Amino acid sequence: MMLETEAEALDEADPLAAKRDEFDLDPEIAYFDGNSLGAPPRHVAERLAGAVREQWAGRLIRSWSEGWWELPERVGGRIAPLVGAAPGQVVVGDSTSVNLFKALVAAVRLNPGRDEILLDGDTFPTDGYIAGEVARLTGHTLRRVRTGDLPSALSERTAVVLLNHVDYVTGRLHDMAALTAVAHEAGALVLWDLCHSVGAIPIELDVLDVDLAVGCTYKFLNGGPGSPAFVYVATRLLGGFEQPLAGWAGHADPFAMGADYRADPGISRARAGTPDILSMLALDAALDVWDGVSRVAVREKGLALGEFFLRCVDELLPGTRVLTPRDPARGHQISLADDAARQTMDALIARGVIGDFRPPNVLRFGLAPLYTRYEEVLRAVTTLAKVR
Numbered sequence: 001m002m003l004e005t006e007a008e009a010l011d012e013a014d015p016l017a018a019k020r021d022e023f024d025l026d027p028e029i030a031y032f033d034g035n036s037l038g039a040p041p042r043h044v045a046e047r048l049a050g051a052v053r054e055q056w057a058g059r060l061i062r063s064w065s066e067g068w069w070e071l072p073e074r075v076g077g078r079i080a081p082l083v084g085a086a087p088g089q090v091v092v093g094d095s096t097s098v099n100l101f102k103a104l105v106a107a108v109r110l111n112p113g114r115d116e117i118l119l120d121g122d123t124f125p126t127d128g129y130i131a132g133e134v135a136r137l138t139g140h141t142l143r144r145v146r147t148g149d150l151p152s153a154l155s156e157r158t159a160v161v162l163l164n165h166v167d168y169v170t171g172r173l174h175d176m177a178a179l180t181a182v183a184h185e186a187g188a189l190v191l192w193d194l195c196h197s198v199g200a201i202p203i204e205l206d207v208l209d210v211d212l213a214v215g216c217t218y219k220f221l222n223g224g225p226g227s228p229a230f231v232y233v234a235t236r237l238l239g240g241f242e243q244p245l246a247g248w249a250g251h252a253d254p255f256a257m258g259a260d261y262r263a264d265p266g267i268s269r270a271r272a273g274t275p276d277i278l279s280m281l282a283l284d285a286a287l288d289v290w291d292g293v294s295r296v297a298v299r300e301k302g303l304a305l306g307e308f309f310l311r312c313v314d315e316l317l318p319g320t321r322v323l324t325p326r327d328p329a330r331g332h333q334i335s336l337a338d339d340a341a342r343q344t345m346d347a348l349i350a351r352g353v354i355g356d357f358r359p360p361n362v363l364r365f366g367l368a369p370l371y372t373r374y375e376e377v378l379r380a381v382t383t384l385a386k387v388r
């Protein structure tokens with residue numbers, strides 16, 4: 001079958017096709033950066049404007065006691081099913097970097113008598129920077145290991161392992177079940193960074209006995225630029241989760257204004273300061289697009305988009321080095337090596353195909369099953385073949 005005919009047939013048969021209409025996307029643009037900044041669901045702008053009018057202008061300070069203060073837990077509760085978490089374990093707020101800091105320090109404190117932190121050797125930079133500072137503050141040694149070498153690197157010295165669920169450069173998906181189990185066998189805790197998997201891949205934190213996780217909401221959850229991140233703490237660890245940013249919002253009784261810190265008994269202890277309400281309301285609205293959406297259907301389409309992308313590359317750009325695994329152990333992106341990647345991506349963007357460039361030589365194309373179309377995949381690869 002011709003690629004055009006195939007793309008058309010795939011779009012027609014797509015059970016998520018109607019979701020695309022819920023997004024405010026320029027029809028002239030083929031957008032492949034939803035793994036960096038998700039597209040806005042259409043209704044978010046009006047919902048946010050309404051909140052400014054009615055809640056901020058209309059109710060002023062009263063809004064804090066009419067739902068704003070509990071928004072981090074309420075929105076966390078909406079993210080929980082997307083990561084396989086029972087209620088009471090996810091709270092929204094701050095950035096992923098800040099939540100990494102809180103969770104890593106808490107993990108080290110939860111696992112005393114051990115002096116080492118292990119870090120995914122290919123991690124997104126912020127995780128490495130934060131882990132470095134946590135190690136410096138707590139007197140731990142930080143060691144980078146390739147995930148494949150984790151079993152032999154773990155020892156009775158390992159307090160916690162910090163891993164990325166999906167590699168941000170190659171799109172490789174790490175085996176959360178196996179890596180969590182092997183870390184637990186060594187008595188270590190595991191902290192997962194879900195930035196590139198939440199909203200893309202069904203995640204089962206509770207079932208897999210994960211200890212801690214963090215993730216952002218501006219990629220596949222479409223929460224908007226800089227929308228607040230989330231943190232997951234397994235119920236069994238909540239009592240001992242002593243995070244270092246002990247601000248008043250994590251206090252058991254914040255409005256008592258007491259002199260001493262007493263952590264909230266639940267997930268609210270992961271909070272620090274005043275929540276960014278407008279961003280959180282935008283995220284809350286954006287999460288509506290998930291109503292009635294099957295996580296399995298999203299995963300199946302993400303993989304099918306990737307397969308079709310690779311078929312187009314094989315046919316139209318033979319010899320191209322593909323950095324993303326061809327087997328299903330991948331997230332929702334395709335990364336290609338290109339010696340002139342920056343210039344190539346600029347040329348693509350100038351022609352309405354928006355992906356991104358990662359140093360030194362990587363072209364990255366995010367695939368967002370809620371709005372990416374097969375026809376756009378073909379357009380991306382066809383355009384790439386022209387500009388290269």
Ligand SMILES: Cc1ncc(COP(=O)(O)O)c(C=O)c1O
Nearest residue numbers: 095096097124126168193195216
């Ligand atoms: C794996 C991963 N972790 C963390 C971050 C960024 O964290 P923050 O929300 O603090 O900017 C990103 C951003 O792209 C990421 O891909």
